[in-house]
Amino acid sequence: MSAQLGGQPILILKEGGSRTRGRDAQSMNIAAAKAVAGAVRTTLGPKGMDKMLVDTIGDVVITNDGVTILKEMDIEHPAAKMMVEVAKTQDDEVGDGTTTAVVIAGELLKKSEELLEQDVHPTVITLGYRQAAEKAQELLKTIAVDVKAKDKEILSKIAGTAMTGKNAEASKDKLCDLIVRAITLVADADGTVDTENVKVEKRVGGAIEDSEIVEGMIIDKERVHPGMPKTVKNAKILLLNAAVEYKKTEVDAEISITSPDQLQMFLDEEERMIKGIVEKIKASGANVLFCQKGIDDIAQHYLAKAGIFATRRVKKSDMEKLARATGGALISSIDAISGDELGIAGLVEERKVGGEEMIFVEKCKNPKAVSIIIKGGTEHVVDELGRALEDALRVVGVVVEDKKVVAGGGAPEVELSLRLREYAATQGGRIQLAIEAFASALEIIPRTLAENAGLDPIDKLVELRAAHEKGKKTFGLDVFKGEPVDMWKEGVVEPLRVKTQAIASAAEAAVMILRIDDVIASARSAGPSPEEMAAMGGGMGGMGGMPPGMM
CATH class of the missing domain: 1.10.560.10 (GroEL-like equatorial domain)
Incomplete structure (x- = not known):
C-alpha cells in the first residue's frame, strides 16, 4: 500500500502487509x-x-x-x-x-x-x-x-423437531417426554424459563432408552463418611456455604503453649467447637447436609454418629439448583443455621451410576430445578445426545416464553x-x-x-x-x-x-x-526481528550462542 509523491513511492503499510x-x-x-x-x-x-x-x-x-x-x-x-x-x-x-x-x-x-x-x-x-x-x-x-404454554402435545412436537436429524431419533418419544416434563417443572410463574435449571448429566453405559428425569437434583459427589446412612427418607436438607471446621482467627495470632496440659486443653477446645457446630446442625432438624466448603475429619465423625448424610465441596451452581429444587435457603454462616430455612425432599440417596457414586435428591414437592440423566453406548453418542437435548430444551423453553410457533x-x-x-x-x-x-x-x-x-x-x-x-x-x-x-x-x-x-x-x-x-491485512509477525533479538539479549548469544545458520 503506497502513494506516489513526485515519483517517490511512500510506504504506509509495514512490509509484508497486504491490501485487497x-x-x-x-x-x-x-x-x-x-x-x-x-x-x-x-x-x-x-x-x-x-x-x-x-x-x-x-x-x-x-x-x-x-x-x-x-x-x-x-x-x-x-x-x-x-x-x-x-x-x-x-x-x-x-x-x-x-x-x-x-x-x-x-x-x-x-x-x-x-x-x-x-x-x-x-x-x-x-x-x-x-x-x-x-x-x-x-x-x-x-x-x-x-399456542398455550400448557399444551404438552405441541411442546413435545417442538422438542421432536429440534432433535430430528440428530442421533436422538431412535428414542425420540421418550426424550421428548423428558424434555417437556423438565421445562414445565422449571418454568417460573411469570412464564420465563431458564434452561440452566435443567441439569443434564451424561453417563456412558446402558441404552438411550434408560435415560430418565429426576424431579430434583443429581449431584456428582459421594458421602464424606462411610458410616453415614446411604438413604434418607423425608430429608430435611441444610444447604451450607460455610466450612464445618473450627474457626481460625482473622488476624495473625500467636498462641504460646508452655505445658502439655495446655496443648491438650487447646485440642479439646477445638474438638468441642466442632462438636458444637454439629450439635447446631442436628438441633435444626437437618438430616442431610450439603456443604459448599470443606468438612473437617472430626466433624465427619460426629456427623456420621448423628446419622446425618453429608457431602462437601458441592459446586456453587449445584447449591443454587438444590435451593430451587428443595425450597431451602443457602446459609452462609454457622450461626445463622435454623430449622426454618431447610429444604425438603422425599428421598436423598447415594447410588452407583455407570460405576460412579452419585447423590440423588428426589421427590421434591415443587422442584424448580430438575436433572435429566442421559445414557448411551459410547462417549460420542452420549455427547451428541447431550447437544440434541440442550437444543430441544432451549427451544421448548422459548415456546413456553413466546407462545408462538410456525x-x-x-x-x-x-x-x-x-x-x-x-x-x-x-x-x-x-x-x-x-x-x-x-x-x-x-x-x-x-x-x-x-x-x-x-x-x-x-x-x-x-x-x-x-x-x-x-x-x-x-x-x-x-x-x-x-x-x-x-x-x-x-x-x-x-x-x-x-x-x-x-x-x-x-x-x-x-x-x-x-x-x-x-481488506487491509497487517503483516504477520513470525517472531522478533534480528534488531529486537539483539536488544533482548545480545543477539544470538542470548539464545544460548547458537551459530547463525541454526536459527
Whole structure:
C-alpha cells in the first residue's frame, strides 16, 4: 500500500502487509462466507449427515449441530469468522436453527454476487436486503400460530423437531417426554424459563432408552463418611456455604503453649467447637447436609454418629439448583443455621451410576430445578445426545416464553419467498432486484432439505411453490415421502423465534460483509526481528550462542 509523491513511492503499510480492494475484496469475502455455509449445509434437516471433527490433540467430536461444527473448526478467514458469529448469536438467542441461519447468510451473499456482476451497487443491495428482512419479520408474525404454554402435545412436537436429524431419533418419544416434563417443572410463574435449571448429566453405559428425569437434583459427589446412612427418607436438607471446621482467627495470632496440659486443653477446645457446630446442625432438624466448603475429619465423625448424610465441596451452581429444587435457603454462616430455612425432599440417596457414586435428591414437592440423566453406548453418542437435548430444551423453553410457533420443513421460507416477491414488485427501481434476490435466497432451505434427502431440489421447489400459491401456507417438504405435506398435521413445528432470529442475523451478516470494499491485512509477525533479538539479549548469544545458520 503506497502513494506516489513526485515519483517517490511512500510506504504506509509495514512490509509484508497486504491490501485487497474493490470487487476482489468482495468476491474474496463472499467466497469465504459461502465456504462456511457449504461446510454445514449437508447437516440440515432430518436426513442431514454428521461431521467428524478432529482437533489438534486428536480428540474427536461427531456432531450434526451447526454451531458446534463451526466452533470446533479452526477458522482463520476474517469474513468466515463473521459467519461463525451468526451461528453463535442464533445459539445464544434460541438454541436451535444455527445451520439455517448460516446457510441463509451464505445464500444471500451468493445472490448478491450475481447482482454485483450486473453492476448493482453494494449499498443498493444492502438497502434492499434490510427492507426485505424487515418485511420478512412482519410476514412471519402473520403466519405464526399462538399456542398455550400448557399444551404438552405441541411442546413435545417442538422438542421432536429440534432433535430430528440428530442421533436422538431412535428414542425420540421418550426424550421428548423428558424434555417437556423438565421445562414445565422449571418454568417460573411469570412464564420465563431458564434452561440452566435443567441439569443434564451424561453417563456412558446402558441404552438411550434408560435415560430418565429426576424431579430434583443429581449431584456428582459421594458421602464424606462411610458410616453415614446411604438413604434418607423425608430429608430435611441444610444447604451450607460455610466450612464445618473450627474457626481460625482473622488476624495473625500467636498462641504460646508452655505445658502439655495446655496443648491438650487447646485440642479439646477445638474438638468441642466442632462438636458444637454439629450439635447446631442436628438441633435444626437437618438430616442431610450439603456443604459448599470443606468438612473437617472430626466433624465427619460426629456427623456420621448423628446419622446425618453429608457431602462437601458441592459446586456453587449445584447449591443454587438444590435451593430451587428443595425450597431451602443457602446459609452462609454457622450461626445463622435454623430449622426454618431447610429444604425438603422425599428421598436423598447415594447410588452407583455407570460405576460412579452419585447423590440423588428426589421427590421434591415443587422442584424448580430438575436433572435429566442421559445414557448411551459410547462417549460420542452420549455427547451428541447431550447437544440434541440442550437444543430441544432451549427451544421448548422459548415456546413456553413466546407462545408462538410456525410450521417447519421449509414451509415458512417458501411462504416468505412468495410474499417478498409480491412486495418487491411494489418497490420498483434497483431495490426490487435486491428484494427478489433475498426472496430467492430463502428458498435455499427447502432446496437443501431436498438435496440432503436425495430428492430433486428443483422439482420439489416447484411443487412447494404451487402448493403455497394455492394458499396452503403450512405445506413443507416431507423428506421421507418426498412430497409437499401439511407440516402442521405432521407435527413438524418450530418456535417463531428460530425463524425471526435466523433471518435477522443472516441478513445482518450478509449486509456487513457486502459493505466491505477494502481488506487491509497487517503483516504477520513470525517472531522478533534480528534488531529486537539483539536488544533482548545480545543477539544470538542470548539464545544460548547458537551459530547463525541454526536459527
